[in-house]
Amino acid sequence: MKQRNETIAELRQAVKRYGPVTALAGIDLTVKAGEVVALLGPNGAGKTTAVQLLLGLIRPSSGSARLFGLDPREAEARMQIGAMLQISKVPETLKVREHLELVSSYYPRPLPSREVLAAAGLEGLENRLFGKLSGGQRQRVLFALALCGDPDVLFLDEPTVGLDVESRRGFWQQICARAEAGCTVFLTTHYLEEADALADRIVLLDRGRIIAEGTPAEIKDRVSGKRVRCRTRLSLEEITALAGVRDVRRDGEEVELLAAQAEPVVRELLLRDAGLSGLDVRGAGLEEAFLALTGTDAKNERQEVAA
């Protein structure tokens, strides 16, 4: 097992241009041993480009990509990693077992098939042809292929895209299990919930640039302000009139508002309504942070999660 703090993967001033399009505009990114890092960003932010650079599947236009301090294309580097890419399918006329057997043979100390099947939730499907599997099962096979070599590091490019909510949570558990076993995980996602649920550290990518980086809590703190909820007899108009209050809305019996600073607002509310109850003050969510930092419409991202 790798020592903590050892650098596993690194992009330095990495630029990737495709003709006139700049997919990555010079980013620095480091993944340390034992971390779960989520590269979060809207579609088209350059997430897949970043993963493919780290995996040596594409060449940087300038800057460098290193895996274990090596050129990522070195077999020695690749033997220690597993990758789940955004690919539509693997050959359909091969059985799950045959796919695993072949990919396992590439590695010096592969994980026994039985364990791969269990870790990816594929028990009982090993003799099924890939073409006969459902979408969720196919996704799990792609995950299983990443586990074949018993890797120290997992690269997952949008691992749960297109899955329903239940399958997504199942997938999260499987990823967490690997991380708890000491595996370093680097994943890309455009689901806020996913980054929040899995990552120790989030790197926020937007239009080819890193715009924020930190623990989920730190990212949320980047957006100044608190979310205040309570039950009150005050009208929305009265609350909106208070200094420092924005975005007031009614949610059932409760009122929710965003405030730059919670304390003065709460003091005012209690002064005006002694019967106020159910007071809850918390930091703004990742969603607000994402919205504030990227300026993209997080509502769209949210709808995709719900779909």
Added chain:
Amino acid sequence: MSAEVAMKRNLGRIYALQAKTEFLKVWRLPMYAIPTLAFPLMFYLLFAVATNRGTGQAATYLLATYGAFGVMNAALFGFGVGIAVERGQGWMLFQRATPMPPLAHLFGKLVMATLFGALIVLILSAAAVTLAGVRMPVGTWLALAGTLVSGAIPFAAFGLAVGYWAGPNSAPAVVNLISMPVSLASGLWFPLQMLPSVIRKVAPFLPPYHYGQLALGRLGLGEDVPALYSVAFLAAFTVLSLLLAWIGYRRDEGKTFG
């Protein structure tokens, strides 16, 4: 460390599994397996057995040329369509992210194409002996079969080039559009003497012509072309195809967008 780690993998097993995988993959694909195995036999039954009953010479001649046609198509489709489809799926991209030995994939495909080629030669030979009364010394047959099966190499190389330049949906059409007319013009369907003189003039510039002549030469039925010249022609064709494939591969590498 790298040498030590690399030693622990069983390279022989990787190549063997890769070959097995490639073979099973297309063996279970009726779209590939049926036309590849059945077309040469169908042609042979139609033109050698049904229309030339009793004349052993024509049936012997056509065993060589339909054998060449069959092996060539198995290699062209196996590589051309196979590579194009796997590129489309992203399977090739995934394999590049693994420590797969770089040539294992091509090796596996070549074994697959060779096995299909050998199967075609066996099927045609069985039909020739049992239905058309073809007889030849075992040594001659072995020489013919060896020549036919090794023809998989140049056409696999050309298929590789097609696979890197054509898209997954257009590849089958591209292969057919090239293979059909060129097979005819090279004398793989009917003896060249039966074809118009224009075609007979073009034929010596076509790789399958030289392949066919090498096979016919084993039976003493070839035209007046030195075998060495045909071999050199096919070798040059192979190198040119590999070069074209390499350029296509590099172009593909630069294009991958994420």
